Amino acid sequence: MPAMERTAVLEIRNPSDDSLVGSVKCASSDAIQAVITTAQRGGRAWAATPAAERGAAVKDTARLLRERAGELAVLIERETGKPRTEAEEGVLAGVGTLEQYAELGPVHRGRSLLGDPGATDLMVPEPRGVVVALTPWNDPVAVACGLLGAALVTGNTVVHKPSERCPYTGAWLGGVLSQALPEGVLQTVQGDGSVGAELAAHPDVDVIAHVGSTDAGRSIAASAARTGAKALLENGGNDPLIVDADVDPHWAAAQAATGAFANSGQICVSVERIYVHQDLADAFLSALVAEAGGRELAPLVDRRHRDRVHTQVAEALAQGADPLVGGVLPNGPGAFYPATVLTGCTPGMRVFTEETFGPVAPVRVVPDFDQALKQAASDEYGLAATVLTSSMTHAQRAWRELPVGTVKINNVFGGAPGGAAHPRRASGSGYGYGPELLDEMTQTKVVHLAPPGA
Template identity: 70%
Template sequence: MTDLAVELDLPAAGPDEPHIRIDNPVDGTLVGRVATATREQTAALVEAARQASRAWARTPATERGAALRSAAAALRERVDDLARVNQAETGKSVEDARGGVLAGAGTLEQYAELGPLHRGRSLLGDVTATDLMVPEPRGVVAVLTPWNDPVAVACGLLGAALVTGNTVVHKPSERCPHTGLLVAELISPYFPEGVFNHLAGDGQAGAWLAENPAVDVVAHVGSTRTGRAIAEATARTGAKALLENGGNDPLLVAEDVDPVWAAGQTATGAFANSGQICVSVERVYVHRAIAEPFLGALTREAERTGLLPLVDEAHRDKVHEHVTSAIADGARPCAGGVVPEGPGSQYPATVLADCTPDMLAMREETFGPVAAVRVVDDFDQGLAEACDDAYGLAATVLTRSMEHAQRAWRDLPVGTVKVNAVFGGAPGGAAQPRGASGQGYGYGPELLDEMTTTKVVHVEPAPG
């Protein structure tokens, strides 16, 4: 990857500079070192965004949209380079990484179209007056994005912020700084100086952004712990916090479905991208009547899947802690659950049976290729236990019963409910996470509302 970094002309840290070191999660080889910003440099980027905000807010929305379209074209042109860097840093497959880049480019194009159409209202007041509700940019938006789908997620938040007239400081995850650097190099030429600003740094740099009183919005996708720290910081500064944080997403398997099909859905939800998706299946509630064939089929799926790369060894340690804790508390490992020998940070697709609600793997987000399975006596029990959770991101229900489906989507206290498909959905869907999973719309046309604030205007003629 060092040769690839040179080939792509990505800047590297000097020998004495504070830096982030990235190793390839598959084989442990050095990917590269990226210099990290100081507190003073972080503050300077925020000030640059503040200085550029007035002119950018007054730029016609069509011109802002045109800049996004140009940025999207640049990402499409370099999709293979971005995918290679992403794979080297996070272990994500090249196919998935390409899909994330193309999804990100598509999102920029969507916001390029939606931005100029974002509108306020005229109000019906006195016939001699004009009354309006006008959306305006909030100002400086700090965008903090994760490593598991770094391009697609970043493009959503960046696109909505920029097209509505905000300026941004973007800090990608310290686990994929080379991907973030390349995205910045491709996007920044299409915006005036100070409008798009890139920051390389770790969690400390994110904290400096969140506590800066010149930041008007902190938009964050990542862990609940970080989200809560951001919420505390913005409560002091008065900035808006837009948060999509962790999830502990349940999957309910009713007795009326094919257990082999249900196992396939579960495996897709739990093992795709090594279980490192915000809406991955974390805990499974299966009806006792089909539990045995379901577990058998899910175990075979896990064994066929085999080893999967996790982003780094620290994250693998956390995933394995959840597994070993569950086993110590009585869970039965049906597949996986053993750290492999050799370099890298791979982990096997894992199935845990005989899980109970108090186990760590059932209570907290594992964010790895682990399916923790709980057998329940009926649908009511499964639904009740699925609802009993601090998180509120997403949930899935597998059933042929319309009654069960209706009850589940109405009762589950989450932002997204999927029936008979762990992934999928129509374009433009936007949900609000709940509880420990965050707050505010993170996608769709509604994200434009999050990035703007509304001013009421009343105009009437002067006498005389």
């Protein structure tokens, strides 16, 4: 991977009004080496700590985070623009994840094997070693807590690099959680993409867990292939929504608006492209425009990201898309962008082929469910998909045929706790959450124990 030029100082501005939040110095190569060395030195003692004690320590991290959830939510709002109430919900989701892993870690188990009756044969999970966690800005605490919690309860030491768009949130989180852990077990490193790349390429790192863009994920995978580290990647998505002919158009529009506009479209499984049956199209589009017009959105994370979103919209308009609502850069400070509905979209437009990650709902009208399913499946990404239908036959076909990790029928956001899916193709690889993440954070050793002379 070619060397990336490093930013010396990160400057963070409030996306609501462009005011300066602060500036953070990026870690040097010497600082990165020192952190990795510390993680290695602390790893043996932490791995040897009884699993119940590790679980108790992680449970203490959850308690400390819960006590200060409101305080952290204020900081998240200032750095990322996420409304304070939603930010606190994200923090509490992180608390819940830490609590779950604190309980699951001590009961994570191996297997005994049926071999020679005179011997004992075991499959034993062991910590992998040093875990580098590279986490995103759109849900910075909930995502980080999942990766950190699973790594810590299984006996790994962790080096956490939060997104360069929310370094204060990452530093605050690491500072609070570390109060309940032995020194050096959890460390926070600040920096831009070049710092993440250097961490990922370090020969003494055993796991790289990354939630972020596909381009970064592919670079990380290449680094892991050279060093032998395990790469856990949840990367970009281009999640489709199919609207069948037999559903209520107003309900379908409300589902589509929630999927496309929640958190200003900055959710890993946001609705990125919509396929609506021609028999329902007029009523659905009218209702979707009404939904979009009635929403006041928080700003995007920064103006750089807003420029990226608007560039995709402007390209679609130049290529013939019709803006039913939105699609215009607002005047004034901040990184605000309106809820946007585009129709007349074609498969080659970037709003249909790439992850826009903004409040944009591009729509294609299709003649039947077969075409909707075919076009939805024709994509390089494979994170998630949603299908709105009253047909059990269509629902069954959808979850069986769509090549994605998660398929949601008649509910754009939802699902039972504890589920874990594999992202497909450009969307990454490996379990990034759920009980199965404990398996990813450990490696299995087979033991054959026979008496002398056997």
